[in-house]
Amino acid sequence: MISLIIPIYNEESLIDELIERSIKVLSEISDHFEIIFIDDGSQDGSMKKLLQHRDKEKRIKILSLSRNFGHQAALTAGLEYVKGDYIAMMDGDLQDPPELIKEMYEKLKTRKYDVINGKRILRKENIRRRMLIYIFHKLFKRLSGLKEIENIGNFSMLNRNALNGLLALKEKIRYLPGLRSFVGFSQGNIEYVREKRKNGKPKMNIWKLWALGSDAIFSFSKTPLRICLFLGLFGIVVFLLAGIYVLIAKIFGFALLGWSFTLLSIYFFGSIQLTFLGVLGEYVFRTYKESQNRPLYLVKEFYDD
Numbered sequence: 001m002i003s004l005i006i007p008i009y010n011e012e013s014l015i016d017e018l019i020e021r022s023i024k025v026l027s028e029i030s031d032h033f034e035i036i037f038i039d040d041g042s043q044d045g046s047m048k049k050l051l052q053h054r055d056k057e058k059r060i061k062i063l064s065l066s067r068n069f070g071h072q073a074a075l076t077a078g079l080e081y082v083k084g085d086y087i088a089m090m091d092g093d094l095q096d097p098p099e100l101i102k103e104m105y106e107k108l109k110t111r112k113y114d115v116i117n118g119k120r121i122l123r124k125e126n127i128r129r130r131m132l133i134y135i136f137h138k139l140f141k142r143l144s145g146l147k148e149i150e151n152i153g154n155f156s157m158l159n160r161n162a163l164n165g166l167l168a169l170k171e172k173i174r175y176l177p178g179l180r181s182f183v184g185f186s187q188g189n190i191e192y193v194r195e196k197r198k199n200g201k202p203k204m205n206i207w208k209l210w211a212l213g214s215d216a217i218f219s220f221s222k223t224p225l226r227i228c229l230f231l232g233l234f235g236i237v238v239f240l241l242a243g244i245y246v247l248i249a250k251i252f253g254f255a256l257l258g259w260s261f262t263l264l265s266i267y268f269f270g271s272i273q274l275t276f277l278g279v280l281g282e283y284v285f286r287t288y289k290e291s292q293n294r295p296l297y298l299v300k301e302f303y304d305d
């Protein structure tokens with residue numbers, strides 16, 4: 001059985017095409033499939049539309065969450081409800097072409113791979129977004145040390161084995177592309193062009209992208225803490241050298257250093273300390289979130305057989 005999960009947050013205008021194309025490609029693979037839509041607290045007519053489609057096609061299932069929990073939580077919810085042996089995940093805005101699922105499945109079926117990731121070779125989005133995403137991917141690859149992670153997002157397909165691995169990771173701060181890479185197994189890629197969003201505004205605005213990016217970096221890397229430590233040590237060396245200089249200046253009677261130097265060093269060390277506290281805070285905040293152990297999402301209703 002094949003499962004496809006698609007998170008939906010106010011995508012009313014796209015659902016018809018999304019369903020048509022998804023069913024077409026899945027039917028080419030097998031009649032035995034399910035599509036689970038995760039309604040992430042949509043406020044538009046998405047839910048109504050999904051229910052109408054479900055009336056006609058029972059292989060469409062809907063997992064309705066109690067409110068908006070965010071993209072990564074919605075995907076995780078879907079992954080926990082699928083029954084298939086091969087599981088695909090995809091965005092609901094048609095930026096990821098559903099037709100590629102067939103190629104992914106064919107690669108998985110050879111049993112050479114357990115996970116197939118969609119790798120974007122081109123993005124047809126606006127320049128600012130593309131630039132930010134480019135910087136993030138370069139940085140994340142460097143900091144996380146994960147292999148084969150650059151330009152890989154949520155669009156992917158995995159077999160049951162790999163999914164069980166992914167579901168075993170219970171952390172609440174979730175960056176799925178990173179976690180999926182972390183579980184290992186044999187991973188392959190399929191290259192594709194990430195289309196423009198078919199309709200509607202991106203639901204992930206710059207701030208949500210920022211939050212996702214920092215979740216990814218701080219949950220996969222201790223390098224930011226290391227940098228603080230090294231800069232701190234460097235600061236101590238500078239401080240010692242300055243101390244020696246002042247001492248020598250005093251002994252040999254050079255002109256005394258003026259107030260500007262004192263002021264600047266206060267500002268300098270003050271701001272470094274604040275930055276470090278901020279970095280530390282990012283980790284402490286995430287530790288706190290994990291220890292609260294709140295559920296990642298709550299289900300209002302599951303429309304299933």
Ligand code: UDP
Pocket residue numbers: 006007008009010011040068069070071074091092093095197201202203204205
């Ligand atoms: N989405 C969601 N919950 C959210 C934000 C987005 O379920 O809080 C869904 C959205 O409907 C879409 C997918 O996640 O199907 C990706 O969202 P979007 O296209 O806005 O993100 P981007 O393309 O910027 O990654």
Ligand code: MG
Pocket residue numbers: 091093095197202
């Ligand atoms: Mg999108």
